[in-house]
Amino acid sequence: MAITIFLEFTAKAGTGGDMLAGLKEILPDTRSYDGCINNDVYRSQENPDTLLIHGTWQSKEHYEKYLAWREETGVFGKFAAGLEGAPSIRYFDLTDA
Numbered sequence: 001m002a003i004t005i006f007l008e009f010t011a012k013a014g015t016g017g018d019m020l021a022g023l024k025e026i027l028p029d030t031r032s033y034d035g036c037i038n039n040d041v042y043r044s045q046e047n048p049d050t051l052l053i054h055g056t057w058q059s060k061e062h063y064e065k066y067l068a069w070r071e072e073t074g075v076f077g078k079f080a081a082g083l084e085g086a087p088s089i090r091y092f093d094l095t096d097a
Helices: 016-031 060-073 075-081
Strands: 003-010 036-043 050-057 088-092
Touching (some): 003 060, 050 060
Antiparallel strands (some): 036 050
16 A cells, blocks of 8 residues: 655755755666655745655665665765755645545
């Protein structure tokens, strides 16, 4: 069953634009990664350093495999070094409500 991922994070003060530019470079690989259905990035109106990635994946296992790949390639470490704190990753299932 497909799952929805919400990854929210705050870049170091004044670097939200740089973080967004970096995401534009790497997200084509994410969107073509096995199991990725869609992946969109949102920027907070209140704090331009706060970003949210909303993704839909075929399964949590697909997403975890993707994250492991990003860690192995060093991309996740670079990404994390540019953050104010730890990112928030939340997993949701679509309901029939």
